[in-house]
Amino acid sequence: PNTATPDTALPGFAGVPPSSADTVVVPPGYRASVLLKWEDSLGIAGTGGAGQAVQAGMHHDGMHFFPLSADGSRGLLVLNHEYTDETLLHPDGMEPATVEKVRRSQFAMGVSVVEVALRRGEWELIRPSPYARRIHGTTPMRIAGPAAGHAWMRTAHDPSGASVLGTFQNCAMGVTPWGTYLTCEENFQGHFGAAPGSFRPDAAQRRYGLAADGSWLPWWQFDERFDLSKHPNEANRFGWVVEIDPMDPTSTPVKRTALGRKRQESATCTLTRDGRVAVYMGDDSRFESIYKFVTRDTVRPGGYAANRDLLDHGTLYAARFDGGGRGQWLALPATAEASIHARLAADAAGATPMDRPEWVAVHPTTGEVYVTLSNNTQRGDPGRPGVDAANPRARNAFGHIVRWREHGGDAGASAFEWDTYVLAGDPAVAGAGARYPSAHADAFGAPDGLHFDSGGLLWIQTDMSGSVMNKGDFTRLGNNQLLCANLATGRIRRFLTGPRGCEVTGCVLTPDRRTLFVNIQHPGETSDDGGTSRRGWPDGGIPRSATVVVRREDGGMIGT
Ligand code: FEO
Ligand code: CA
Ligand code: CA
Ligand code: CA
Secondary structure, eight states: OOTTSOGGGOSOSOOOOOOOSSSOBOOTTEEEEEEEETTOBOOBTTSTTOSGGGBOOSSEEEEEEEESSTTSSEEEEEEEEOOOOHHHHSTTOSSSOOHHHHHHHHHTSEEEEEEEEEETTEEEEOSSBTTOEEEOTTOEEEEESTTTTOGGGOOSSOTTSSEEEOOOOEEEEEEOTTSOEEEEEOSGGGGOBOSTTSOOOOHHHHHTTOOTTOOSSTHHHHSGGGBTTTOGGGGGGOSOEEEEOTTOTTOOOEEEGGGOOSSEEEEEEEEOTTSEEEEEEEEOSEEEOEEEEEEEEEOOSSHHHHSTTGGGSEEEEEEEEOGGGEEEEEEOOOSHHHHHTHHHHHHHHTOOOEEOEEEEEEOTTTOOEEEEEOOBTTTTSTTSOOOBTTBOOTTBSSOEEEEEEEGGGOTTOSEEEEEEEEEOSOTTSTTOOOBOSSSSBOOOOSEEEEEEOTTSOEEEEEOOOTTTTTSGGGGGGOSOEEEEEETTTTEEEEEEEOOTTOEEEEEEEOTTSSEEEEEEESTTOOSSSTTOOOOOTTTSSSOOOEEEEEEETTOOOTTO
């Protein structure tokens, strides 16, 4: 790889300006094309390709590329489908709700596996493919780790407490050293509900956002396991990291309860000095914490077969950020209760409540860890936690990025040193308090997705909310976007701007850095038209989330 290029030349592209256009913009010399949209057939052999349960789901999010060939020209793209927009999912909207609509909404979330190949400079879907697979809201899965079989995990449908149907609200992700995919269940609480007055949440249920009137969709009226008054334990079976073997389409996904239950964001893996795995996780709600799970045992050669139970034994920690740039990993009790109620265990241990921790990325050679804190407009409000060293802005509308170095450079350490990498926002806005690592940094807001390529460039993706985008203090930041940061120089350059209303997420580069895959989520989303102006990206019809491929016209390495 391009070692002759001095660091100061990176990123080596002309940055694109902020944009409010309804299109994807990339730098001169680059080309972007749509690869996989919502409702595209995945090419699952023998299915005919029709129906949401075998098509690409909605609202693409975290994603990874698993090479299938030594030269990386064939591989699997594995991607999350976070949530549903029911006004687009059903031609007549969710009302009136029916059992068929509830099923379709369950089928539209989860994970897609597709086979892709690079042919004559273009990535194509291989359809049919023996690897192609949909995992969705009713796919059978196993529950493993300390909470498996516990009384709180048992339901009328599953007296064993060790098997469950489905995964949904799949947001960020991770990849294990043995080549499996970790999908993270984020806002699961919004799918549970009950008739008014029939369910009163206890303190733990409240902490996880469960309430009789908490459901976004009336699943509970048509699929009884989501009725909190009848099956309250079903909600304990969501909010986990789920391990999927993309190489075996017949494999059963496994919910790994040792990693703790939260509104799961990221399950970013790295190795400890002695060869165990450390998994870094965010919990994306205001004033929730950052976690690390360290396995008891070391990784063994031999792929998933040799490491099937590795994530079931270990220690779960929550982070406390102290002043002076010091931090501590606080070990949580190794019990089923502490795993199911990880938030309560983190409180009891004294973890720091953060400004919505989202993605975590680990530098490929230094092991330095970066985390996005997307925003927290309630920081410092009456009755809410005030500012602290690691969350230094009250009513933090723009978000920030914090980084840490594990003590002794060992991901297994129980202490770390940290600092703030970026305080995001428009530096021209008085009082915004924006701070970038150099004068050569393009401004952005609401950092969310985060990815290190194999050369150590950091790719930052944004998720400014539609209620603030292109307005007020956010006017000059434009649509959501993807930026590229050179840690050595402090340069941050805007690489891609998304269409109107979208979030940019799921960025992953191939190991040779010659292809960048990225997801455009919820294009056309607006907060102020009631969902009526529903035409647009990518093809002028109803807007569709999609995976976009970016290549250089000269076939060179992206970002250099
Ligand atoms: Fe689904 Fe926290 O973003
Ligand atoms: Ca996110
Ligand atoms: Ca989002
Ligand atoms: Ca977000």
